[in-house]
Amino acid sequence: xxxxxxxxxxxxxxxxxxxxxxxxxxxxxxxxxxxxxxxxxxxxxxxxxxxxxxxxxxxxxxxxxxxxxxxxxxxxxxxxxxxxxxxxxxxxxxxxxxxxxxxxxxxxxxxxxxxxxxxxxxxxxxxxxxxxxxxxxxxxxxxxxxxxxxxxxxxxxxxxxxxxxxxxxxxxxxxxxxxxxxxxxxxxxxxxxxxxxxxxxxxxxxxxxxxxxxxxxxxxxxxxxxxxxxxxxxxxxxxxxxxxxxxxxxxxxxxxxxxxxxxxxxxxxxxxxxxxxxxxxxxxxxxxxxxxxxxxxxxxxxxxxxxxxxxxxxxxxxxxxxxxxxxxxxxxxxxxxxxxxxxxxxxxxxxxxxxxxxxxxxxxxxxxxxxxxxxxxxxxxxxxxxxxxxxxxxxxxxxxxxxxxxxxxxxxxxxxxxxxxxxxxxxxxxxxxxxxxxxxxxxxxxxxxxxxxxxxxxxxxxxxxxxxxxxxxxxxxxxxxxxxxxxxxxxxxxxxxxxxxxxxxxxxxxxxxxxxxxxxxxxxxxxxxxxxxxxxxxxxxxxxxxxxxxxxxxxxxxxxxxxxxxxxxxxxxxxxxxxxxxxxxxxxxxxxxxxxxxxxxxxxxxxxxxxxxxxxxxxxxxxxxxxxxxxxxxxxxxxxxxxxxxxxxxxxxxxxxxxxxxxxxxxxxxxxx
Amino acid sequence: xxxxxxxxxxxxxxxxxxxxxxxxxxxxxxxxxxxxxxxxxxxxxxxxxxxxxxxxxxxxxxxxxxxxxxxxxxxxxxxxxxxxxxxxxxxxxxxxxxxxxxxxxxxxxxxxxxxxxxxxxxxxxxxxxxxxxxxxxxxxxxxxxxxxxxxxxxxxxxx
Numbered sequence: 166x167x168x169x170x171x172x173x174x175x176x177x178x179x180x181x182x183x184x185x186x187x188x189x190x191x192x193x194x195x196x197x198x199x200x201x202x203x204x205x206x207x208x209x210x211x212x213x214x215x216x217x218x219x220x221x222x223x224x225x226x227x228x229x230x231x232x233x234x235x236x237x238x239x240x241x242x243x244x245x246x247x248x249x250x251x252x253x254x255x256x257x258x259x260x261x262x263x264x265x266x267x268x269x270x271x272x273x274x275x276x277x278x279x280x281x282x283x284x285x286x287x288x289x290x291x292x293x294x295x296x297x298x299x300x301x302x303x304x305x306x307x308x309x310x311x312x313x314x315x316x317x318x319x320x321x322x323x324x325x326x327x328x329x330x331x332x333x334x335x336x337x338x339x340x341x342x343x344x345x346x347x348x349x350x351x352x353x354x355x356x357x358x359x360x361x362x363x364x365x366x367x368x369x370x371x372x373x374x375x376x377x378x379x380x381x382x383x384x385x386x387x388x389x390x391x392x393x394x395x396x397x398x399x400x401x402x403x404x405x406x407x408x409x410x411x412x413x414x415x416x417x418x419x420x421x422x423x424x425x426x427x428x429x430x431x432x433x434x435x436x437x438x439x440x441x442x443x444x445x446x447x448x449x450x451x452x453x454x455x456x457x458x459x460x461x462x463x464x465x466x467x468x469x470x471x472x473x474x475x476x477x478x479x480x481x482x483x484x485x486x487x488x489x490x491x492x493x494x495x496x497x498x499x500x501x502x503x504x505x506x507x508x509x510x511x512x513x514x515x516x517x518x519x520x521x522x523x524x525x526x527x528x529x530x531x532x533x534x535x536x537x538x539x540x541x542x543x544x545x546x547x548x549x550x551x552x553x554x555x556x557x558x559x560x561x562x563x564x565x566x567x568x569x570x571x572x573x574x575x576x577x578x579x580x581x582x583x584x585x586x587x588x589x590x591x592x593x594x595x596x597x598x599x600x601x602x603x604x605x606x607x608x609x610x611x612x613x614x615x616x617x618x619x620x621x622x623x624x625x626x627x628x629x630x631x632x633x634x635x636x637x638x639x640x641x642x643x644x645x646x647x648x649x650x651x652x653x654x655x656x657x658x659x660x661x662x663x664x665x666x667x668x669x670x671x672x673x674x675x676x677x678x679x680x681x682x683x684x685x686x687x688x689x690x691x692x693x694x695x696x697x698x699x700x701x702x703x704x705x706x707x708x709x710x711x712x713x714x715x716x717x718x719x720x721x722x723x724x725x726x727x728x729x730x731x732x733x734x735x736x737x738x739x740x741x742x743x744x745x746x747x748x749x750x751x752x753x754x755x756x757x758x759x760x761x762x763x764x765x766x767x768x769x770x771x772x773x774x775x776x777x778x779x780x781x782x783x784x785x786x787x788x789x790x791x792x793x794x795x796x797x798x799x800x801x802x803x804x805x806x807x808x809x810x811x812x813x814x815x816x817x818x819x820x821x822x823x824x825x826x827x828x829x830x831x832x833x834x835x836x837x838x
Numbered sequence: 839x840x841x842x843x844x845x846x847x848x849x850x851x852x853x854x855x856x857x858x859x860x861x862x863x864x865x866x867x868x869x870x871x872x873x874x875x876x877x878x879x880x881x882x883x884x885x886x887x888x889x890x891x892x893x894x895x896x897x898x899x900x901x902x903x904x905x906x907x908x909x910x911x912x913x914x915x916x917x918x919x920x921x922x923x924x925x926x927x928x929x930x931x932x933x934x935x936x937x938x939x940x941x942x943x944x945x946x947x948x949x950x951x952x953x954x955x956x957x958x959x960x961x962x963x964x965x966x967x968x969x970x971x972x973x974x975x976x977x978x979x980x981x982x983x984x985x986x987x988x989x990x991x992x993x994x995x996x997x
Contacts, residue, residue, distance in 0.1 A: 332930070333930070404927070404930070405927045406927070509841065509842065510841045510842055510845060511841065512841055513841050513844045513845060513848070518841065518845055521845060521849075522845065522848055522849060522852070525849045525852065525853070526852055526856075529852065529853055529856050530856075533856065533860050536860075537860075537864075540864075540868075541871055549876075550870050550871070550872055550876065550880075551870070551871040551872070552868055552869070552870060552871065553868065553869050553870075553871045553890055554863070554864045554867055554868050555863075555866075555867025555868065555869060555888070556867065557863040557866055557867035558860060558863035558864045558867050558868075559863070560863065561859040561860060561862055561863030562856055562859055562860045562863065564859060565852065565855045565856050565859055566852070566856055569852050687905075687907060689905055747930065747931055747933070748930055748933060749930045750930050765927070767905055767906035767907065767927070767928075768904065768905065768906045769904070769905070770904075773904075774904075774905075776904065776905030776906060776907065778927065
């Protein structure tokens with residue numbers, strides 16, 4: 166079995182290597198046959214790697230301890246679905262899954278790109294070149310699997326019973342969090358490959374944008390969703406009451422998401438003839454940061470809360486990043502003349518100006534996060550003692566950057582491309598700002614006193630108002646035209662992006678509320694005792710013990726009477742995982758729109774007391790809700806483009822009446838205030 | 839003033855405020871990251887300062903209060919030892935050794951301050967408020983069957 170797997174790995178690498186060569190040479194020499202043989206080779210490589218994935222998955226489910234990897238991450242008692250999730254828990258496995266995603270996405274991309282060219286027209290070369298870039302990267306990943314992290318390595322002690330999966334990782338979110346993040350990383354490879362292909366071929370028109378857009382949205386959503394799932398796992402499973410610790414690994418996944426967010430906005434300004442170099446740099450940086458995240462987790466240069474085995478893989482990734490960073494920088498310099506802006510920035514209150522400010526702010530946040538993450542290894546280079554920055558550093562930076570971003574997304578729905586707001590838009594902006602002011606008043610009445618909390622409330626209120634106003638304006642405009650039955654559709658579709666912004670607003674409310682208004686207390690209770698805390702009464706009714714096959718669950722029954730007369734029972738628990746002979750904490754959470762009541766039971770005994778920590782997290786669920794709203798926005802934004810084009814473009818509130826900008830209109834722009 | 843100039847100024851303001859906030863945050867929260875040996879050797883220099891120390895819990899030295907809010911242990915590395923009192927939420931896999939069972943050396947990272955103290959017979963004690971166990975993705979297999987105890991995670995009964 167293991168030798169079959171290794172044979173398949175080798176086949177995949179040869180196939181991928183050939184596909185990379187044939188696709189790039191075929192595209193440059195316009196040799197159709199060579200290009201088609203590249204696709205065939207890639208399909209062979211994908212098939213071979215699929216066999217490897219299936220072999221490892223089957224070995225994990227059937228607990229085949231002849232595989233070294235199975236012995237490291239599974240044990241005979243582990244339920245099959247958690248055993249399967251070990252596929253992406255370990256180093257070799259996660260690399261395998263990542264490589265498989267890269268290959269599958271590359272092949273899908275190759276076919277959709279071909280379809281795109283047939284439907285819309287445009288050069289074939291771009292897609293073929295991008296496919297070649299993808300295959301080069303895939304070959305690199307396969308080489309690492311073969312030479313440094315072999316998922317198919319045979320076990321030296323095949324009779325063993327396995328070391329088992331950490332109980333911390335036995336959580337539903339852990340079933341899907343890692344593969345989703347890996348899928349996100351793999352998907353960012355496609356905009357990157359398209360950017361590189363556009364630079365190599367010199368086809369720096371809108372073709373690569375059109376192809377990159379859906380892939381960027383997919384990558385942005387999967388990576389963002391993956392990060393949120395990871396946060397939710399930390400919140401529910403780690404039992405320390407928080408969800409984000411600015412750990413190097415978390416930062417590693419956040420940074421490409423931030424630059425990716427900026428890059429998607431860059432795609433929009435490119436269509437206006439602006440920020441071309443910035444967009445390319447962002448596309449390249451985003452993928453670079455995805456690789457950098459792997460370096461962070463595998464190199465062992467950090468004192469991370471996530472412990473991964475140290476391996477040379479991290480340094481291989483760093484070398485790879487260095488090579489492609491230099492390569493891309495050279496490419497951009499060579500194509501500099503093709504990448505100048507087609508016109509100057511129109512006005513400070515135009516959409517492009519706000520997008521630019523947003524890009525700068527996101528880049529700042531990324532840079533500061535990177536600096537904080539690297540403080541430890543960098544200081545280690547210069548002095549004997551290494552220096553770390555604490556949470557305050559990151560949280561402090563998040564305040565100004567977060568508020569600026571929130572202000573930008575609050576204003577942008579009522580602005581237009583290419584010019585400052587019209588008088589009508591100005592009036593609507595004032596109305597939205599008024600709504601924001603009333604939101605501040607409501608927040609004050611609700612007891613919010615912190616200036617940051619009030620600022621978030623005001624800006625979020627403005628954001629909701631401006632989005633609704635933009636939708637209403639669109640509806641009214643299109644209602645007057647003769648396409649009545651499509652009106653709602655148009656309104657919703659044209660504002661998909663703003664729906665994502667609304668999600669961001671929700672997220673900001675959740676983060677601000679749960680961090681600024683959080684309260685915590687430690688206490689011990691005896692059976693039958695009742696305590697009052699933060700407007701609730703909590704009665705410790707009983708302690709129950711359940712003996713299950715795999716573990717022992719000891720849970721406390723807490724009867725809670727909430728502020729509004731709502732009563733519910735919370736069951737915080739301690740679980741003994743038999744295979745590891747280790748206790749784990751299971752927190753109990755009661756979640757409402759107003760906030761979460763979070764209870765941790767640390768320990769205790771039947772006869773005596775139990776020891777609890779109670780935490781109040783106001784507005785916590787808004788954070789998760791923001792994620793779902795943004796997801797809805799993305800789904801709408803990804804609906805087939807043809808449908809959208811039929812309706813919108815020029816009749817949207819976001820578009821100035823002037824035609825698509827070109828050089829001849831330069832004077833018009835420079836005269837605007 | 840041209841649009842570009844206005845935007846540059848706006849960008850600089852955002853960058854300036856961010857940099858200032860980062861500076862404030864860094865100056866109030868930065869800490870040394872050191873090994874036990876470095877910490878013991880430089881004790882006078884780092885006393886009172888916020889530090890993060892990594893090392894191994896000396897087998898047998900760990901004791902945890904019944905409410906699992908405080909752990910005491912001796913952190914050791916290359917012959918140097920540092921007594922630690924750590925409060926706050928303790929990680930799940932931090933538990934004292936059970937007699938008759940192989941004890942594994944547990945690698946941890948503790949954040950806190952070094953304070954003068956004579957209670958432990960040492961000159962300094964580390965007062966921690968955050969503890970992380972390393973190696974969360976792998977565990978050593980234990981041959982013995984667990985004792986399914988009726989008492990829930992009570993160090994007294996587990997000991």
